[in-house]
Amino acid sequence: MKGHLDLLLLAAIAREPLHGYAVVEAIRDASDGALDLAEGTVYPALYRLEGAGLLASSWTTVRGRRRRVYRLTRRGRTRLERERKEWKTFSGAVQAVTA
């Protein structure tokens, strides 16, 4: 899953800006629990994507709690589209071989 973590994170955050815990939850819910990430490991990946300019983040107070919320940048959206295409090509090829 590590090789596709960027795609998962970008896709989850593309729907709406999310904080770290919500990112993990969004991926778990969207995959019906099949993709259950080791929770703390999303942060190094989020920092990496932010460092690469694909995500931006800011502190927001939600119901009295200060949370770091991540959102997709324009570059992030472009990368997401590219990664989606690559994933479709890859998964289609695997499907064709294993069908």
Added chain:
Amino acid sequence: MIDYLRELERDLAARGVRGRTADRVLAEARDHLLELEDVERFGASDRIASEIAAQLATTRTIRSAYGAFAALAFTGFAYLAFLALAGQPDLFAASHEAVGLAATVGLVLFPQVAFVSGCLALLRALRRRGVGTASAEELEVVRARTTVALAVAALTAASMAVWTLEYRQSGWLLVLPALAAVALAAGARSVALAGQPRALSEGPAGDVFDDLGFRVDPWRFALVFAVLIGVLGFAGGWVAEGDPGSGIVRGGFETAAVLACFALLGRRLALRR
């Protein structure tokens, strides 16, 4: 949860992640842990700290290479302005002849070394852009190239200042090396900060041929490069002085300087393994 956060703080500090960055990581971890019934689900603190340190080290090192290159470019403009504004005194008429000649040699040699080192650092930084985390060895190569470039650029600025004084030029010329020194100090600070988070990930450092995309014997490459620079030096000297003898002196000096730098700095700049 408190114990886990203390452990994470300790692990981050052990890997050089401190201050505002560590505060942010801990604040996000605290917020996340409040949602979890089992702290174990968050993952081992040392592993998370290692990944964060490796990530920060990569991002900061690459950014510092860009910042250093900007400082080098600024120094380059200051150097060109210096050459345009400085007079053409008799090189043997310095206040202290040996010091004046050393500053003159520095003005010729140091900018070239700084430019090549800076370009090599930038080349590796561009290669590593957006490619996850780099190995500790590879980051060391980028930092070494950046450090050498900044240090030698500082020697260029020093040469400008000494040359101005030795050849009794207008004091206003000193503004140029002073401005360059400020830019270089800012670049050096970013390199120092980039070296704080410790990336422990292993991997090959690679050399200049990995950067360039082809591979030949390093010494043969250095020789060809030195001869090429020597020919340019010869042509430049001949055109500037109108005398092929001056061209031979300049060309010979440039060739010898390239080979000497390759011998002295080759391993540090990962020009050879």
